[in-house]
Amino acid sequence: MTAWTLGVRARSAAVAGAVCAVLLAVLAGCGSEDPDKGTNGVGKLSPGKIEDRARKAAEAADSVRLSGSVVSKGRTYRLDMRLSGDGGLGEVAAKGGSRFELLRVGEDLYLKAGTDFWSRQGEGGEQPSETDLAAARKLEDKYVKVPSGDPAYDQLSGFTDKDVLLDGLLSLQGERETGDRGEVEGVRTIEVRAAGGAGGVLSVALIGKPYPLRLERGGDAGVVQLTEWDKEFTLRAPGKDQVVDYGKRISAAE
Numbered sequence: 267m268t269a270w271t272l273g274v275r276a277r278s279a280a281v282a283g284a285v286c287a288v289l290l291a292v293l294a295g296c297g298s299e300d301p302d303k304g305t306n307g308v309g310k311l312s313p314g315k316i317e318d319r320a321r322k323a324a325e326a327a328d329s330v331r332l333s334g335s336v337v338s339k340g341r342t343y344r345l346d347m348r349l350s351g352d353g354g355l356g357e358v359a360a361k362g363g364s365r366f367e368l369l370r371v372g373e374d375l376y377l378k379a380g381t382d383f384w385s386r387q388g389e390g391g392e393q394p395s396e397t398d399l400a401a402a403r404k405l406e407d408k409y410v411k412v413p414s415g416d417p418a419y420d421q422l423s424g425f426t427d428k429d430v431l432l433d434g435l436l437s438l439q440g441e442r443e444t445g446d447r448g449e450v451e452g453v454r455t456i457e458v459r460a461a462g463g464a465g466g467v468l469s470v471a472l473i474g475k476p477y478p479l480r481l482e483r484g485g486d487a488g489v490v491q492l493t494e495w496d497k498e499f500t501l502r503a504p505g506k507d508q509v510v511d512y513g514k515r516i517s518a519a520e
Contacts, residue, residue, distance in 0.1 A: 306471070314442050316444070316476070317458045317470075319470070319476045329494070329496060332435075336488040351428060353369070355369045375422060378408065457469050
């Protein structure tokens with residue numbers, strides 16, 4: 267074997283070694299890419315701090331849209347509410363077919379529902395009479411103003427109060443741990459899991475402000491999504507011709 271041949275082989279081996287080194291460096295770089303690159307950084311925090319950042323972001327937001335299912339006191343409600351500091355509007359549907367719309371502007375709360383809802387508001391839950399049905403038909407497509415002194419006011423206004431509703435929903439029970447990364451409505455998220463998920467799972471945005479975007483409530487108490495954070499919407503009281511005002515109370519006497 268000539269010296270020239272040995273030289274060629276040595277140079278070839280050196281080139282091959284350099285190529286391998288470059289490939290290994292590229293592969294190592296891919297494997298160690300920072301998963302929090304381009305995010306708001308909360309993914310690097312402890313689960314307790316992630317939850318705290320999410321709560322603070324929710325409290326500071328001017329508005330939010332909340333939709334999904336909530337189980338409360340054994341009853342399941344489907345919610346689709348838009349909430350702000352000045353009130354809220356949207357729809358609540360209870361399991362069993364009862365459905366109504368709520369609108370609150372400042373302290374004024376309005377309830378809108380169909381004939382079936384109003385005809386079943388009598389005492390004792392009895393089947394509605396013809397008189398009940400006739401009265402209920404008059405309320406079709408009307409907003410009934412809920413008097414502030416009526417027991418129904420406190421019960422219903424909670425669905426339209428951003429702070430009250432979020433404070434009640436955004437609660438986890440048990441030891442926290444960081445869960446999976448994923449997406450909600452196209453936004454990258456990270457989970458905070460409580461009691462291994464049995465105490466609730468909160469998905470927090472990794473892009474932009476760390477808003478809570480999805481909550482699986484503990485104990486199979488419902489799943490809600492929180493979207494349209496800080497998106498403006500109009501709250502306007504209905505016209506007088508659309509409102510029925512009974513003055514003192516609308517709920518049945520206890």
